[in-house]
Amino acid sequence: MKTPSPSLLSLALVHYPVVNKHGEVVTTSITNFDLHDLARTSKTYGVSYYIITPNPAQQNMARYIHNYWQEGIGASFNPDRSEAFDAMEVSESIADTCLTIEKLHGKPPTLIATSARSIKNNISFNKLREDLTQNDRPFLLLFGTGWGLAPEVLEKVDFILEPICGVGSYNHLPVRSAVAIILDRLLGKF
């Protein structure tokens, strides 16, 4: 069996548009742990990841943290972390991320949303893994912060990835864990 190509896959952590616990569309704040954990997990699986926020102050904070670990004291204290942050880029919107990927690959990405709930237009892990093996087009996986991606995103994407099912009805994985499990299911060797 051919191995899926990680270079075709990118992921984005979306801070807008997402919903809060009341279902209202909001912009969430960046979480420092997300930047680190997603950088390390993305580097492990060889994918690029984008931090999406329209807020300039939040973009600056993400870039400040990125630069601290790549050029500041952090880079000499922990070179492994510096290497991880190679994978990260700040972006102002989903559309902007798609343009960046199109410039890199010559084609716009197939957009795949993730959700903790089962929603129509699902794609299975096996099917997406197969697509990553057999195609040469880029894919962008979208992860929502807060209470998940806004309905307007879910309506526009090409597919919604099937949810991760545990052993019971509890479906509140941290986004950091969901990213790790999904990358492993799509690209892991085991």
Add this chain to the structure above:
Amino acid sequence: MKTPSPSLLSLALVHYPVVNKHGEVVTTSITNFDLHDLARTSKTYGVSYYIITPNPAQQNMARYIHNYWQEGIGASFNPDRSEAFDAMEVSESIADTCLTIEKLHGKPPTLIATSARSIKNNISFNKLREDLTQNDRPFLLLFGTGWGLAPEVLEKVDFILEPICGVGSYNHLPVRSAVAIILDRLLGKF
């Protein structure tokens, strides 16, 4: 194929004895994000998890956070988080955790260490998943904080789980991601 039994599996996040970046045996501090993320991931996969630290002030802090989300303002603000913290227990040592598990199951657990490096006495993911299906004895997975479990732990365990391999040589996953990937490989349905 039979499904592995999550109730036989527990995990422990070890803060002592672990090594620092210089290979010295130390006690690490508890990280708040670990408590939350491991609670949520453990609850998703139906396993118990133990926070191991010999430091009474650190034990108290972990219990304070646990109680805040189970009984305090946190419980009403986010009932899902309250449910997740059901999975967590504070323990003073690996030996103490083994005793707790022995009291619950009538047998001491088979001890399995995790490591980012390939070390002798490995057990594969497939073999451990099979063992969880075919046995009625408990298993305890040990995860090290800092720069990993101390050599004295690795020498005493029954097995060391094979490392998670990504697509290149980078092997610095956050413990939060490693726990998620390992539970999914052992207990996930996909």
